[in-house]
Amino acid sequence: MKKIIIALVLMFSISTVFTSCREEKKTTGEKIEEAVDNTGDAIEDAADDVGDEVEDVKDEIEDQVK
Template sequence: MRKSILVLATAFTLTAFFTSCRDTKKESDNMEMSDDMDDMDDVGDDLEDAVDDTGDAIENAANETGDAVENAANEVEAEVEGTDDM
């Protein structure tokens, strides 16, 4: 019984020691927020650019896929008709 009370007292003491030593700086946090607002505009612009680039890449990939399918269909048709170069 004595050991469990000592263990609980030690745990409480350590908990109180580590939680009471926190530094709070609310004034500096407000200044960082105002500086970060300019960065948020840049992030928004970068995000829009990334979305545009992704859309262009998807469109190009779709066009290339369509061309490859069309070429493959033409080759199969030529093979079936017997006009293939090979």
């Protein structure tokens, strides 16, 4: 009985040591989806920046008119 338990523990230990924990490679579809998401985020950020600059210019013009 002890030999069976020792053998099972040894097999578990060996399988744990040789099992890799690396990240799986992404498929082409996942890469495309990630690129589209990143592009959309970049466009949103650029639009926000443009909107902020427009507000700043508007405020400067209103200050000059007063």
